Amino acid sequence: MGASLLTAFALMLIIEGILPFVAPAAWRETFLRLASMADGQIRFIGLTSMLAGVLLLFVLS
Helix, strand or coil, rough: HHHHHHHHHHHHHHHHHHHHHCCCHHHHHHHHHHHHHCHHHHHHHHHHHHHHHHCCCCCCC
């Protein structure tokens, strides 16, 4: 279980690092837009992301 969790964390870091590496200007613009959003909008994005991840886990297992 621990190895799987570390593997998942490593893959998350790789995926998160792709956009800033490939297109730093686009990443910066996206980050600035995100920083100007209201808390409720950011929470909705986070909730949607978590639900998509849970759904993906159920589909893959």
